[in-house]
Amino acid sequence: MTSIEFYKSVSGLAGLNDEQLGILAGLAKVNDYEDGHIFIEEGHSGDTAFMLIEGEVSVTRIKGAEARVKEINRMGPKEMFGVISLIDNRERTATCRAKGKVKVAELDRSTFDQLREQSSDIARHIQRIISRQISRDHKFFSNEIRDVIFSNNASDALKNQDGLIITDTYKGPDRRFASSAEFSGPDRRAN
Amino acid sequence: MTNTDLKPVLPSLHEEMGNIDFAIMQQFIEDTTIARGEAVINAGDEMNFAFFIIKGKFAIHLISDAGEKFELSPAGPGKWIGQMFFLEPDNSSVTVSALEDSIIGRMSKDAFDKMSSSYPATADKLLQSLSIELSNRMRKAGKLLFKRFAWDQVDGAEGEDGAKHWFAKVYCEMNGFSG
Numbered sequence: 001m002t003s004i005e006f007y008k009s010v011s012g013l014a015g016l017n018d019e020q021l022g023i024l025a026g027l028a029k030v031n032d033y034e035d036g037h038i039f040i041e042e043g044h045s046g047d048t049a050f051m052l053i054e055g056e057v058s059v060t061r062i063k064g065a066e067a068r069v070k071e072i073n074r075m076g077p078k079e080m081f082g083v084i085s086l087i088d089n090r091e092r093t094a095t096c097r098a099k100g101k102v103k104v105a106e107l108d109r110s111t112f113d114q115l116r117e118q119s120s121d122i123a124r125h126i127q128r129i130i131s132r133q134i135s136r137d138h139k140f141f142s143n144e145i146r147d148v149i150f151s152n153n154a155s156d157a158l159k160n161q162d163g164l165i166i167t168d169t170y171k172g173p174d175r176r177f178a179s180s181a182e183f184s185g186p187d188r189r190a191n
Numbered sequence: 192m193t194n195t196d197l198k199p200v201l202p203s204l205h206e207e208m209g210n211i212d213f214a215i216m217q218q219f220i221e222d223t224t225i226a227r228g229e230a231v232i233n234a235g236d237e238m239n240f241a242f243f244i245i246k247g248k249f250a251i252h253l254i255s256d257a258g259e260k261f262e263l264s265p266a267g268p269g270k271w272i273g274q275m276f277f278l279e280p281d282n283s284s285v286t287v288s289a290l291e292d293s294i295i296g297r298m299s300k301d302a303f304d305k306m307s308s309s310y311p312a313t314a315d316k317l318l319q320s321l322s323i324e325l326s327n328r329m330r331k332a333g334k335l336l337f338k339r340f341a342w343d344q345v346d347g348a349e350g351e352d353g354a355k356h357w358f359a360k361v362y363c364e365m366n367g368f369s370g
Contacts, residue, residue: 084322087322088322088323124311127318127322134275138275142284143284145362146362149253149261149359
């Protein structure tokens with residue numbers, strides 16, 4: 001089990017008290033994976049949320065008729081991905097793959113459902129985290145698109161394939177079109 | 192409290208919500224009649240409620256920070272607008288005004304908080320449902336953009352107006368105004 005101190009330092013879990021974090025830490029399975037391990041695969045459904053404890057995970061998406069693989073984000077410790085899988089089993093929109101050795105804490109949907117039974121407060125808190133995250137991502141994307149509509153270079157934005165890509169991925173605080181429902185990190189935008 | 196049977200009005204919520212949840216929700220939703228030409232919300236106003244259209248049709252204008260207007264597709268019955276604002280109030284980016292005499296079902300942040308206290312399970316299901324819907328909309332919008340980039344390799348032939356309308360289409364998809 002990873003220490004409660006680690007979970008306490010994860011901003012996405014802010015608001016849970018020590019006891020609740022202890023329950024969560026007890027339910028989450030910590031596993032080590034080798035380089036190249038695929039946690040989530042684009043086009044496939046998933047049922048597990050991950051929190052990166054050590055190492056890096058690359059987020060890629062298959063792009064274009066030639067099916068090129070494009071990296072759209074690189075995640076580090078304390079970032080979560082696949083969170084939406086806890087409530088929605090539709091196909092994932094990006095692939096998340098270990099870059100080097102990684103350690104993650106995993107929570108699958110059946111454990112989350114168990115958590116709902118065992119501690120509805122924690123499950124509710126996680127549900128709110130997911131909902132807020134989706135809401136913020138949605139707001140962020142909407143504002144980005146609104147800005148493009150009112151800019152004088154919408155056609156340039158259309159031409160720029162690297163500029164505007166909505167995926168279910170979190171791209172980090174300094175990138176345009178960062179984030180979305182799948183991911184939440186310690187430094188993500190508030191709005 | 193609304194007397195409207197919510198189940199047929201909100202088909203997208205069916206998967207998560209049972210009859211009892213819809214009955215509970217009814218207690219926390221207010222029917223509001225909106226006369227033709229009247230605005231439900233103006234861009235820039237604080238939006239601390241969500242609403243769905245029960246009857247009628249609404250014009251939606253996207254407004255820039257500088258006050259420029261861009262007309263989006265109109266919205267009709269069943270559409271949720273401001274889906275999550277009762278979780279996180281914020282200023283509206285759009286002005287929504289009735290194109291004909293209409294009725295909306297409105298859930299304020301206060302009403303949602305009350306429902307969360309009294310009926311937490313129903314509030315959870317509603318949140319879950321709305322989250323999934325929002326996530327699906329983003330997914331669809333992402334696909335639209337990605338397809339566009341992947342297949343079109345845009346050459347700019349459609350010009351600035353065409354590009355703006357394309358993004359407006361994506362915006363509508365994301366915000367549930369289309370269809």
